[in-house]
Amino acid sequence: MSALVTFEGREGNRLVADRFGESGQPVLLLHGGGQTRHSWAAAAQRIAALGHVVYCMDQRGHGESEWVVSGHYGFEDFAGDLVAVSGQILAETGARPVVVGASLGGLASMLAEGEIQRGCLAALVLVDVTPRMDHGGVGKVIGFMSDRIEAGFGTVEEAADAIAAYLPNRKRPTDLSGLSKNLRLGEDGRYRWHWDPKFILAERSPGGAKAALVEERMVAAASNLQVPVLLVRGRNSELVSESHAREFQELVPHALFTDIQGAGHMVAGDRNDVFAGAVEGFLLGLKTSEWV
Numbered sequence: 001m002s003a004l005v006t007f008e009g010r011e012g013n014r015l016v017a018d019r020f021g022e023s024g025q026p027v028l029l030l031h032g033g034g035q036t037r038h039s040w041a042a043a044a045q046r047i048a049a050l051g052h053v054v055y056c057m058d059q060r061g062h063g064e065s066e067w068v069v070s071g072h073y074g075f076e077d078f079a080g081d082l083v084a085v086s087g088q089i090l091a092e093t094g095a096r097p098v099v100v101g102a103s104l105g106g107l108a109s110m111l112a113e114g115e116i117q118r119g120c121l122a123a124l125v126l127v128d129v130t131p132r133m134d135h136g137g138v139g140k141v142i143g144f145m146s147d148r149i150e151a152g153f154g155t156v157e158e159a160a161d162a163i164a165a166y167l168p169n170r171k172r173p174t175d176l177s178g179l180s181k182n183l184r185l186g187e188d189g190r191y192r193w194h195w196d197p198k199f200i201l202a203e204r205s206p207g208g209a210k211a212a213l214v215e216e217r218m219v220a221a222a223s224n225l226q227v228p229v230l231l232v233r234g235r236n237s238e239l240v241s242e243s244h245a246r247e248f249q250e251l252v253p254h255a256l257f258t259d260i261q262g263a264g265h266m267v268a269g270d271r272n273d274v275f276a277g278a279v280e281g282f283l284l285g286l287k288t289s290e291w292v
Contacts, residue, residue: 002044002056007088009060010080011072016064017057021048025122026089027283028097029056030082030105032266034145036063036194038181043100043268046276050283053093057085059105061196063181073199075214078108079116086112086120096120098286100279102127102268103239107218114221123228123286125279128240128265130231130248131218135211137238137265145193145200152190156180159191169236170270222251229255230282234263234270256282 002018009015018037027047029040037056044054058065060081061073068077082099089097099121101109106129113121144166153159156176163179164172173179183191229252233240249255258278263270 005055007057007085009066009068010077010084011068011070013060013068013081014066015057015060015081015085017055018044019053019055020044021051021053023093024051024053025283025286026093026095026097027052027054028082028085028089028099029054030059030099030101030108031056031062032103032105033199034141034193034195035102036182038063038178039102039268040100042272043276043279046280047283050280052283055089055097059108061199063194067196067198071198073196075104075107075111075218076116078104079111082108082112083117083120096122098123098125098283100125100127101129103129103265110218110221110225113227114224115217118224118226121227123230123282124225125230125232125282126248127232127275128234128237128267130240130244131222131251132215132244132247133239134241134244140238141265142200149192149197149200152186152188152192153183154190156183156191159183167264167266169264170266219251222248225252225255228282228286230278231255231257232267232275232278233257233259234265234267235259235261236264237267239265 002020005017005019007015029044031037031039037058040056044056048054059078061067086096099109106126109124113124156179160176160179182194184194185191231248233245249257260267260271260274268275
């Protein structure tokens with residue numbers, strides 16, 4: 001069973017999370033840009049069973065967390081929220097969290113620990129995200145998230161069809177209850193993704209001078225990582241290539257690396273058992289080390 005808890009972000013914004021477990025080394029799970037905290041439910045229960053207190057948090061503008069009036073949805077804003085939440089978890093549990101960050105969550109984590117406040121995290125698991133990523137793959141993700149952003153969907157089934165077309169290699173689920181948690185029903189009776197449209201309408205175009213600056217900032221942040229790190233890549237990832245993974249290992253020589261066969265960018269969704277096993281192995285290793 002989980003308990004609903006709230007945190008406060010860098011702008012005083014309300015952040016909603018589910019907490020699994022009551023004690024042990026805290027673990028914070030941060031979803032990707034097109035997701036909510038519910039994408040972590042299965043992994044959270046497995047990790048809590050190992051003796052951890054686990055938090056699955058909706059990032060700013062996503063799920064039940066507050067849509068920020070300022071419209072600030074830059075990577076540094078998500079990273080700032082993480083620094084603030086890490087301090088609150090420390091005050092509550094007596095320990096900094098191990099963060100498992102997928103895509104957006106991983107980028108925010110790299111900036112938080114590598115640039116904004118070193119030592120704010122106990123350890124870091126990056127899920128199919130590196131400082132540099134394939135621009136074509138990034139563009140595909142942004143295109144999917146931008147499509148129907150205003151028109152929405154007439155039914156949950158229609159949204160499921162859109163996902164099936166985007167991820168043709170993944171089996172379409174028969175139970176759509178999980179998907180419904182990633183949608184919000186508007187007053188007009190149409191379903192839209194459960195995040196603030198300002199998030200995707202912000203300038204996120206792949207390539208170009210601004211993207212290059214962001215990449216270099218992420219490279220610098222990664223180079224500063226001194227906490228234990230695990231990079232989990234989906235072997236069929238359309239965003240993180242083998243060369244990107246090799247570059248990351250050169251930037252962070254102490255990082256461990258796992259390449260999951262049969263998984264794309266949505267690693268946890270594609271091969272959840274294998275993914276959870278890799279994270280569990282990393283966490284068990286931390287218990288016997290001097291790091292945590």
